[in-house]
Amino acid sequence: MNNKLPLSMGWFCPTIGDTTAFGDPSKNIPQSLEHFEKVTRAAEDAGFEYMLIPVSAVCWDAWVVASYLASRTEKMKMLVALKPGHVHPVVHYINLIAGVSEKDAYAEGLVVAKEDRYDQLLEEVELMKRLWTEQNVEHEGKYFQVHGPKILPKTFQQPHPPFFLGGGSEQAAEISAKHSTTHLFWGDYPERIAEQIVEMRERAAKYGRENDINFAMRLQIICRETEEEAWAAADALIAGAENSDLAASVKLAAQSSSVASQRAAELSKTVGRKMTPHLWTGITEVRPGAGVAVVGNPEQVAAQLLEFVDAGCSGFCLSGYPHDEEAERFGRLVMPLLRR
Numbered sequence: 426m427n428n429k430l431p432l433s434m435g436w437f438c439p440t441i442g443d444t445t446a447f448g449d450p451s452k453n454i455p456q457s458l459e460h461f462e463k464v465t466r467a468a469e470d471a472g473f474e475y476m477l478i479p480v481s482a483v484c485w486d487a488w489v490v491a492s493y494l495a496s497r498t499e500k501m502k503m504l505v506a507l508k509p510g511h512v513h514p515v516v517h518y519i520n521l522i523a524g525v526s527e528k529d530a531y532a533e534g535l536v537v538a539k540e541d542r543y544d545q546l547l548e549e550v551e552l553m554k555r556l557w558t559e560q561n562v563e564h565e566g567k568y569f570q571v572h573g574p575k576i577l578p579k580t581f582q583q584p585h586p587p588f589f590l591g592g593g594s595e596q597a598a599e600i601s602a603k604h605s606t607t608h609l610f611w612g613d614y615p616e617r618i619a620e621q622i623v624e625m626r627e628r629a630a631k632y633g634r635e636n637d638i639n640f641a642m643r644l645q646i647i648c649r650e651t652e653e654e655a656w657a658a659a660d661a662l663i664a665g666a667e668n669s670d671l672a673a674s675v676k677l678a679a680q681s682s683s684v685a686s687q688r689a690a691e692l693s694k695t696v697g698r699k700m701t702p703h704l705w706t707g708i709t710e711v712r713p714g715a716g717v718a719v720v721g722n723p724e725q726v727a728a729q730l731l732e733f734v735d736a737g738c739s740g741f742c743l744s745g746y747p748h749d750e751e752a753e754r755f756g757r758l759v760m761p762l763l764r765r
């Protein structure tokens with residue numbers, strides 16, 4: 426456990442709910458602070474460094490959950506997702522995402538068009554950086570006006586907390602190139618990720634940041650001691666897919682303007698479920714967003730992750746169902762192989 430992994434490893438907090446079988450309500454694990462804590466403790470014991478706390482209309486509030494989990498764990502860091510305009514920049518921190526749903530943005534009284542959401546996100550991240558590094562900030566922007574607010578307590582990370590960003594469009598790439606410490610990709614072919622990393626570094630070079638930006642994969646994990654067991658678990662997880670409440674939200678996400686969501690839908694439709702011997706799109710049919718899974722025995726899972734490292738990634742933000750058990754298995758079976 427002491428030899429530190431030269432990769433940045435995160436696990437996902439299922440504030441949207443957890444399950445062992447999509448579409449079978451009796452297998453759902455209801456949202457609760459107790460379950461989120463169980464998942465987070467399993468991830469901490471497995472050797473993960475941070476938890477990704479998502480935001481959506483159906484997730485529990487990210488800030489409340491993150492604060493609770495931070496107080497209940499020893500070392501775990503919290504990566505809180507942030508949609509533009511959701512919380513005023515004088516109070517928050519940060520996985521920058523524009524949000525998938527125009528419908529939700531409209532419902533919540535936020536800026537609706539994706540271009541405008543990114544425009545607001547850019548103003549927001551620039552304002553946050555100033556608020557954390559300067560005194561008496563005066564800002565008269567398109568979306569925010571502040572006049573010397575007091576920002577207390579001082580941020581623990583100096584000069585400010587790192588920003589992550591998840592999004593697949595040109596606007597996402599541009600904001601990430603300027604501001605992210607880590608750009609997150611949803612699952613895709615390693616070759617395609619390698620191309621995107623080259624392109625992103627060129628973009629970052631325009632801002633003198635080609636060496637300041639890192640890349641990480643947001644993937645699902647289905648790992649069992651044998652490959653056969655892993656595929657059986659994968660099939661069982663989505664056996665009732667069409668009855669899942671989430672299946673409808675997958676369709677909605679695929680129709681949204683989100684390039685990342687459109688790509689997930691395209692992979693799911695065009696390649697069948699097996700993209701490669703160990704990359705599987707099954708979960709994209711039942712869960713919007715990060716659906717591509719690495720399926721296999723521990724050696725196969727580790728080898729697949731290392732292909733992404735070869736492509737240029739230096740970290741992973743992972744999840745699996747149910748989230749506590751998969752984190753425990755990953756820590757026991759895969760972390761030692763990655764360390765080696």
Ligand SMILES: Cc1cc2nc3c(=O)[nH]c(=O)nc-3n(C[C@H](O)[C@H](O)[C@H](O)COP(=O)(O)O)c2cc1C
Nearest residue numbers: 479480522523524591592593594597609683684685
């Ligand atoms: C790694 C990653 C994490 C994301 N997390 C969230 C999230 O927590 N909540 C959400 O509404 N959208 C999330 N998104 C989706 C983005 O909001 C979505 O991709 C957005 O529409 C950006 O549009 P674009 O892909 O066209 O740039 C995430 C995307 C990625 C790649």
